[in-house]
Amino acid sequence: MEHYQIKKMKTLGKRYARATAMAHTDALNILAMEFGFAHWKSLTDAVKEDWQPSEEALAQVEEFVRKAGAKTDARNDASHYHEPEPENGELCGHQFQIGSYLGDVIVSGNGWELCIPEAPLKAPIVEIDKRHAETSPVKDPRFLAELIEIAEDRSKRIRAQMAVDWPRRSTKADIDGIARHPLRGREASTWYCHSCDAQITGSQLAKNYWHCPNCGTHPLNIHAEPVDGQFPGEPVETPEAAERENPEVRIVEPRLTLHLNEETVSTLIRCALLEDAASVNERLGAMRADISLLDGEEVWITFDEMLWPEDKEPNSALAVAKKLGLEVAQEVSLFTEPFAWPDLGHMTSDTADFTETLLKAYENHGVIKR
Known part of the structure; x- marks a missing residue:
């Protein structure tokens, strides 16, 4: 030859x-x-x-x-690794597209998506659009198994491309189990995960492309020293023929969703209260009001009696509540005041003027600390 x-x-x-x-x-x-x-x-x-x-x-x-x-x-x-271009495919009559993002392999079809994480032992994640929850092909175990096999083949190639420029000792530990960190260059036979505190052998990391076999974290969280030298963590046990965990299947709502929970409702009501505010004090009252959602049916607003006039109707807030289909209950209470001389805020609607007046009052009758 x-x-x-x-x-x-x-x-x-x-x-x-x-x-x-x-x-x-x-x-x-x-x-x-x-x-x-x-x-x-x-x-x-x-x-x-x-x-x-x-x-x-x-x-x-x-x-x-x-x-x-x-x-x-x-x-x-010099520039070997690159994300492979997305490809189209067909399995059992179902069209799909396979691509990758930051090392993960993503396979998507009509109303479903499969993600194969970069970490070799992490479970595949299957997300099914709730509108297709009963008819999605990924609910068939045989279809899903074949799909995972296709995606796993691409995942192996991606990991190989990422590791191809690593030192040989990073992908194959020596006879003493010593492996070299592919990014930091340190060599050791025992390594520690700073994400889950697991203790890992060099051979385990080399086989797992420097992802923790316990929690799946990336190589940057793998160190030659433990987080706590007195408690170095328990050794990770991996079987001889280590495989990915079983797929995790989720039924999801992929459409943009407005959750009318207490956080969302209180944000909208507070925004409306700021529209209703006519003075600095009233704006402070709007920002400091306690807003609660009761049983998804009623908004309860508690105002600071020193900031929000008791006889003032929050018309914009009431209009927003009506749009949301909610009743409104109001009360006043005595809060801890943000500033001395609360009446100063009733005299102006200009925050800059209020700030100037407030500073002069503290200079003359108190102290200002920065």
């Missing part, structure tokens, strides 16, 4: 190993099988007998390595 061909196959094996976080020898065996041999030794024995691959076979293996997420062209080293 020509020297460049065997060298190219070894290089492809090294890149495939890095992209898939497997041993180099295992990667070479897989490439040998792509050429039709049982393992790498069989291929090298054939080379000694003057076997050489065709250009077509070599191109097919190169494409196989590229699909795994490995880079096959050294000219692209």
Whole structure:
């Protein structure tokens, strides 16, 4: 075999190993099988007998390595990783689009969406539009399983592309279990998650692309030192054949929704009270009024008796309440005043004038602290 061909196959094996976080020898065996041999030794024995691959076979293996997420062209080293373009597909007669966002794979169809998180062991999330809750194809376990398989294949390629430029020791721990952090460069056999306080081995992190196998957090939360040296956390147990958690299925309302809860209602009523206010004191009264929603049927407004006139009707607020289909109850009470001399706010509607008068009063009869 020509020297460049065997060298190219070894290089492809090294890149495939890095992209898939497997041993180099295992990667070479897989490439040998792509050429039709049982393992790498069989291929090298054939080379000694003057076997050489065709250009077509070599191109097919190169494409196989590229699909795994490995880079096959050294000219692209500087900017290898990029988010793959969205693609359209069909499964069991149902159209879908598959794409990715910040490492997560998103598959969307008519009234449903599947998210495969970047973290390899985190559960897929299925969201079904409540309007399609009874008819959505993702409710069929077989359809969902096939869909997850399609999305998982894309997710593996994305993770491989992200990790392809990492040091080899980041995707494969050494014989002592020491792994190198892909972003910080530290090396250790035991690591700590600063999100859930889990204790993780270097081998576990290398296999899990530096996401915590316990909580799924990203590599930036993985450190060589625990948060608390006296309580370093419990070791994470992962099975030999670790798999993603079972899918989490949610019925959702994707349309823009106005929740007429107490927070929303009180915001609208307070805004209307500010329209009703004719003086600085009344605006202060509107801002400080206590507004409650009772049983979703009645708005209860409690005014500060020193700020809001007892005989003043909040007409704008009443109009808003009517639009919302709510009754209104009002009362006055004595609050803790925001400023001394509360009558000053009744004399003007100009906040700047009120502030000037207030400052002079405190300068003459009190103290101002900044």
